[in-house]
Amino acid sequence: MGALLMLLSAAQRPGPEPAVLQYPKNWPAPRYDFSRNPLTREGIELGRRLFYDPVLSRDSTLSCAGCHLSFTAFAHVDHALSHGIQDRIGTRNAPALANLAWAQAFMWDGAIQHLDFQALAPISSPTEMDHSIQKIVEKLNASPRYPALFEAAFGTRKATGERVLKAMAQFELTLISAGSKYDRMMAGTDTFSRQEQNGYAIFQKNCASCHAEPFFTNFSFEKNGLPLDTMLRDYGRMRITQNPADSLRFKVPTLRNIEFSYPYMHDGRFRKLRDVVNHYAQTTALDRPLELSANEKTDLVAFLLTLTDRAFLFNPDFSFPKE
Amino acid sequence: MKHLVLCLKYAGLILLCFPAESQNIISLNLGPFYKSEKIALGESLSTPDSLTLHQLRFYLGHFTFYQNNAAILEDKNYHLFDLEEASTLNLTFNLPQNATFDSLAFNLGVDSLTTASGAMGGDLDPTQGMFWTWQSGYINVKMEGFSKKCPARNGEFQFHLGGYLPPYAANQRVELKTGGNSENLLLTLDLAPFFEQVNWVDKHNVMSPGAEAVRLSGILAKSFAIHAQ
Numbered sequence: 001m002g003a004l005l006m007l008l009s010a011a012q013r014p015g016p017e018p019a020v021l022q023y024p025k026n027w028p029a030p031r032y033d034f035s036r037n038p039l040t041r042e043g044i045e046l047g048r049r050l051f052y053d054p055v056l057s058r059d060s061t062l063s064c065a066g067c068h069l070s071f072t073a074f075a076h077v078d079h080a081l082s083h084g085i086q087d088r089i090g091t092r093n094a095p096a097l098a099n100l101a102w103a104q105a106f107m108w109d110g111a112i113q114h115l116d117f118q119a120l121a122p123i124s125s126p127t128e129m130d131h132s133i134q135k136i137v138e139k140l141n142a143s144p145r146y147p148a149l150f151e152a153a154f155g156t157r158k159a160t161g162e163r164v165l166k167a168m169a170q171f172e173l174t175l176i177s178a179g180s181k182y183d184r185m186m187a188g189t190d191t192f193s194r195q196e197q198n199g200y201a202i203f204q205k206n207c208a209s210c211h212a213e214p215f216f217t218n219f220s221f222e223k224n225g226l227p228l229d230t231m232l233r234d235y236g237r238m239r240i241t242q243n244p245a246d247s248l249r250f251k252v253p254t255l256r257n258i259e260f261s262y263p264y265m266h267d268g269r270f271r272k273l274r275d276v277v278n279h280y281a282q283t284t285a286l287d288r289p290l291e292l293s294a295n296e297k298t299d300l301v302a303f304l305l306t307l308t309d310r311a312f313l314f315n316p317d318f319s320f321p322k323e
Numbered sequence: 324m325k326h327l328v329l330c331l332k333y334a335g336l337i338l339l340c341f342p343a344e345s346q347n348i349i350s351l352n353l354g355p356f357y358k359s360e361k362i363a364l365g366e367s368l369s370t371p372d373s374l375t376l377h378q379l380r381f382y383l384g385h386f387t388f389y390q391n392n393a394a395i396l397e398d399k400n401y402h403l404f405d406l407e408e409a410s411t412l413n414l415t416f417n418l419p420q421n422a423t424f425d426s427l428a429f430n431l432g433v434d435s436l437t438t439a440s441g442a443m444g445g446d447l448d449p450t451q452g453m454f455w456t457w458q459s460g461y462i463n464v465k466m467e468g469f470s471k472k473c474p475a476r477n478g479e480f481q482f483h484l485g486g487y488l489p490p491y492a493a494n495q496r497v498e499l500k501t502g503g504n505s506e507n508l509l510l511t512l513d514l515a516p517f518f519e520q521v522n523w524v525d526k527h528n529v530m531s532p533g534a535e536a537v538r539l540s541g542i543l544a545k546s547f548a549i550h551a552q
Contacts, residue, residue, distance in 0.1 A: 036441050113459040113488075116442035120449060124456035134450045161450035165442040240458060242491070242533060 016040035016153055021101060024178050024187070027214055030101035032115060032173060037166045039173065042153040045321070047171030049149065050164060052320050055139050056119075057085050057129035064122070064168075067094035070318045073257035074098065074175065080268030084128035091127070091232050093268035095253055096261040098177035098312065104219040108250045108266040109237045115172060116165045133161045140164065175318060177256045178214075179311040182303075186214070192306065198296075199303025206280075206290050207300075216255035216307065223248055225285035229267055236266065259308045273301050347418040349388075351508045352552075353404055354412070355379060358515045364406050374518060376468040377479075379406040380453065382433050382446070382461060386416065388424040395422045401433055403446040403453060423504040431544050432463025432494035435487040460487050460532065463494060464543060466514075472523045480521075484540050486532020493536045495544035505551035513546045 019039040021030065037043075050056065054063045067082040068074040074097035076082045082094040092108050106112035112121055122128040123136065140146040140159040147157035154163050184190035192200060203211075212218040221237040228235070228248065237246035250266045264270040270279065277297045281290040292300065312318070355362040360369060367373040384401030387394050396418050405411045418424070433447070438460055442449065453462045464484040473480045486493045501508065520542055521527065526535050 033441065111458040113439055114441045117449070117454070117459050120454065120456040133456075134452065137450050160444055161448040162442045162444040165449065169441070241488075 015155060016042040019044055019174075021173060021176065023099075023101075023176050024183065024214070026186075027178070028102070030173075031104060032101040032169075037116070037169060039170055040153060042149075043167050043170040044174055045171075046149045046153040047167035047169065048318075048321050050168050051171050055143070056123055056131060056136055058131040058135075059085050061085055062129055064119070065320070067122075067128075068097055070315070070320075071260070071313050073261040073313065075261035077260070077262065080263050082128070084122075084125065085130055088127040088130075090125070091234055092266055093263065096257055097172065097175050098254055098256050098309075099215055100175060101173045102215055102219075105251065109240050110221060110251055111240050115169045118172075119165060119168050133164065137161055137164060175312075177309040177312040180256065180309040181306040183214075183309070185306070193302070195299050195302045196306050197303075199299035199301070200306075202292065202296055202300045203303050206292075210252045211255050217252040220252055221246065221249040222252050223286070224250065224265070225279070225283035225289075226265060226269070227285070229269070232267060234267065255304060256307050257309055257313065259305050260313065273304060277301060347420055347422055349416045349418055349424075349506060349508065351414045351416070351510055352412060353383075353414075353510045353512070355406060355512045355514060357518075358513065362406070362514065370518075372471040372473075374468065374470050376406070376466065376514075378465060378467040380404065381431065381464040381466075382453065383429050383431060384437075385430045385434065386414075387428045388416065388418060388422075389426045389428070390422065390424050392426075395419060395424055401430075401437070401447055403451055424501060425503060426498065426500045427549070428496060428498040430494055431497055431547075432485065432540065433461040433487070434494050435492055438487045455485065455531075458531070460485050463540065470518070470523070472521075473527045474523065475527050480527040481530060482528075482539060483530040484536045484543075486536050488532070491532045491534065491537055493532065493540040495540050497544050497547050499547060499549040501549050501551060503551065507552040509550040509552050511548050511550065512543070513548070514543075516546050517542050 017040055019041050021034075021039065023030075051064045054060045054066075056063060062085050067076040067079075069077060076094035080093060081089050081091060083089050095108070100115055103115065106115065106118040107121060112118045120133060123131050123133060137159050140150075146159060150159050150163060151157045153167055181190055181192075185192055210218055210220070210222050226248070235247050237249040237251075238244065240246075258264075258273065262271055262273070264273070264276050270276050274297065277290070277292070277300055280286070281292055281297070283289050357368050357370065357374065362368065362376055362379070364376055364379065367375045381404055382401050383404060384399070386396075386398045388396040396416060398416060402414055403411060437443070437447070447461070453465065454460070455462060462483045462485040464482065466482045466484075468480060469478045470480060471478055484493055517539065521539070522535070529535050529539065
């Protein structure tokens, strides 16, 4: 009878605490299927620790945060091409991270179709972490502190590839940026300056078909008129689809927190927002280059700065976990 | 308390009395061959090119057993067969009581819906080394070895067949007549057609989704046969 009571009490013991994603009411439902990976406070916390732990790299020197810094929009500030362990330089600019629960594909060429699997790419890339999920799981299972974290999150002390990836996805799913001046404006709790309002009108007319609100991306792969970098020879989406029509198509990045995610474009070739706007005004490779006066360009940039979300950038829940 | 113990005793007795009637277990063993020659890893076959396999791993899953074209058991799980691990070469299925079957079907490789559903555990855990990291998707078949015909370094070939997005989805459905009911089935895979149709000149290393991966997967799918034992 005592054993039965013990079983009952074990069944009633609280498991991980469910967590709910908070986002604006007028946003669509997330694309991520939470039924396969229910968010929990402990799962998110485990994912956060993994995100910030250099154990994920072969020589245990580099964490995800090495290239995705919270206070610079989870991008790699000042690095056109991100570097991995031992100063190895990659071929692309680390993208800003935000609102990943709505994303449809990951990486500049959409090579990864599901957030769970995204981390495998930088983990395995020789120019990034140069490691393997097998080795990472071994290291975590031998670690003095991770088994307890896995037990709290998944009810078992054993780390597996599935649990590592799901925990990291849980943390990444919480990276929601919806607190910019633009968002307050949409909610009716703030107002644009005349310059910002003018910039918003220019944006809606010229940019919003690809950088669609509220995520500031239509999640598709588009040609942006940039000439091929003859050293990198990166043809973007074509590498994945093997379809020549996809040559030089890259994923449309979000513009949220763009003030902090410089340098810009898939290879980081532009250091200033103004350079990006000038590219779209000058390119002859697109059907419809922007026709903007110098003042209009300034107004457009003023609007883009309203996408900065300081509550997101400095959210203590997103920063390095303290013991 | 006394009643509880009695109840448990009777429950146990009932279970002990009726084990055979409640089970209809089918055992399926997998054997790779080259024509009639059984394949063992690291051992040269008696082919002119001294074909030798160093690794053979592949996913089979979503087994469905049929009687008169009606499904009697559908098992959506995937299993990783690894010629190096004898324990992976046997599968059992618990069919409904008294059910019989005359054919079965299964997937060679992981279907696109499963692939697109996020991280999985067990045989589908990415730590199994059967998941591409640079581009989403399972490696459905990993076959590596040596052939004198292979112009690569040391005559070594690598076929990592996979891809789940159209037009290069490599997953194949295989349907086989079992010719009646049997508790023990031997599923053979004859690799002769595959190696006879390999393009040794420039397609002896296939490690990404594409037309060649689909073509070679199609050849493998036609090379399975089932035998009642």
